[in-house]
């Protein structure tokens with residue numbers, strides 16, 4: 001089927017190496033599975049109201065629904081139709097809900113496929129405190145932005161199932177060529193980490209740090225054990241800092257007016273963000289570490305219901321909450337839409353619509369600080385708002401700002 005763009009609105013265009021966003025941009029939307037169908041529509045409602053309040057009708061988003069996941073399977077007979085991928089590549093701006101991935105068998109992750117085919121190599125995940133009830137004493141000190149490499153590592157999905165002909169061939173090759181003996185009943189995964197992909201994510205993180213005035217960039221890796229993948233990641237990251245950002249950074253020691261670039265081993269990093277959150281700022285890391293540390297960091301400020309993300313390529317941005325489809329609460333109307341709302345705010349920030357972005361962030365903070373929260377954040381016995389009620393409160397708070 002041919003891709004058919006909406007009749008209204010305009011496409012964001014790249015001119016002179018920069019993305020130009022029109023006043024009525026077409027933004028692709030994939031609702032996703034599970035709670036995606038609940039949180040994405042309300043995030044759109046909040047975004048539309050913020051844009052209206054900020055620009056009084058001069059700007060407006062034309063949302064264009066594209067299908068993926070269960071809805072696509074039902075309507076188009078496939079999980080990730082070609083026109084969805086082409087549509088995002090064409091309009092360059094997108095919002096996406098979570099898509100289900102079966103564990104151990106079945107189809108590969110559609111999320112991973114989308115990131116790979118669109119070359120969305122940087123997964124940018126801010127973790128900030130919005131006043132949610134938390135047992136963590138230093139929550140208000142948390143202000144991280146995680147740059148997770150998105151296309152490589154064991155996440156690239158190069159793996160061979162135990163007892164298959166493919167696995168047997170790889171095992172045989174390892175023994176014949178390198179004398180490496182691996183148990184014959186093993187499943188195998190390959191962990192590619194390239195200089196190219198490492199350096200472009202580091203470049204993006206450092207550029208972000210320079211543009212937004214951040215203080216520290218920490219490389220998180222397990223290079224003491226996986227020397228030629230994670231160890232090389234560390235080395236190649238430092239190389240970018242030294243060669244391309246020398247006027248902005250100081251390596252290893254704090255210097256006034258300079259961004260400190262340092263590194264931490266992954267396991268240490270998990271305790272560091274808890275005992276000394278103020279010492280961390282921008283965190284750059286390979287794909288798998290980034291997956292783990294994002295949820296752990298989100299837990300410090302209220303959980304994955306609060307964690308937003310932006311997948312960036314050179315000129316394509318796809319915003320999505322960090323959380324998944326949460327099948328245990330899907331369909332009940334109780335999911336926390338904050339992660340989706342903050343993801344749409346990140347997309348607006350990326351588009352340069354700063355006034356609307358700020359309205360959303362301030363209103364969300366005001367709502368949560370006044371004790372209006374969804375069930376995941378409510379203390380035992382306290383009243384919790386449903387997804388839609390919470391979004392209405394955020395809109396009311398925006399109108400009162």
Ligand code: NAP
Pocket residue numbers: 035039097098099100101102111304305320321322323324325326327328329334335336337339376
């Ligand atoms: P998950 O969907 O993030 O859910 C884990 C738990 O976090 C839920 O059971 C729920 O906890 C809580 N939670 C998550 N989002 C919430 C929200 N908005 N509001 C309130 N509570 C929320 O992770 P999962 O269970 O590991 O994964 C489920 C499916 O999602 C899998 O198929 C996975 O592959 C997929 N997934 C997709 C993406 C993506 O599309 N980017 C990302 C992650 C996972 P309680 O049990 O406390 O209610």
